[in-house]
Amino acid sequence: MVLATRLYAPEPAAxxxxxxxxxxxxxxxxxxxxxxxxxxxxxxxRRPRGHRQLRPGAA
Structure with missing residues (x-):
């Protein structure tokens, strides 16, 4: 399952x-x-532990 959202922790928003x-x-x-x-x-x-950055076109 993919959850696509602009808001996600650690951003401080409900x-x-x-x-x-x-x-x-x-x-x-x-x-x-x-x-x-x-x-x-x-x-x-900085990136929280367990997160990785994917760029368009990258595998």
Whole structure:
């Protein structure tokens, strides 16, 4: 399952936290979940553990 959203944790917004909760609940229920999101403002220099950056055209 792919969850595509502009808002996702660690961005401090209620929607971001709800979507993280949804992704975790789906994963706990056995779904393979991949989240596609943008980089929050101010986070370009660091990436939370477990996150990786994919660029268009990259494998």
């Amino acid at each position: 929607a971001a936290l709800r979507l993280r909760g949804l992704a975790r609940a789906l994963a706990d229920a056995g779904a393979q979940v991949r989240v596609l999101t943008s980089t929050p403002p101010g986070m370009a220099a």
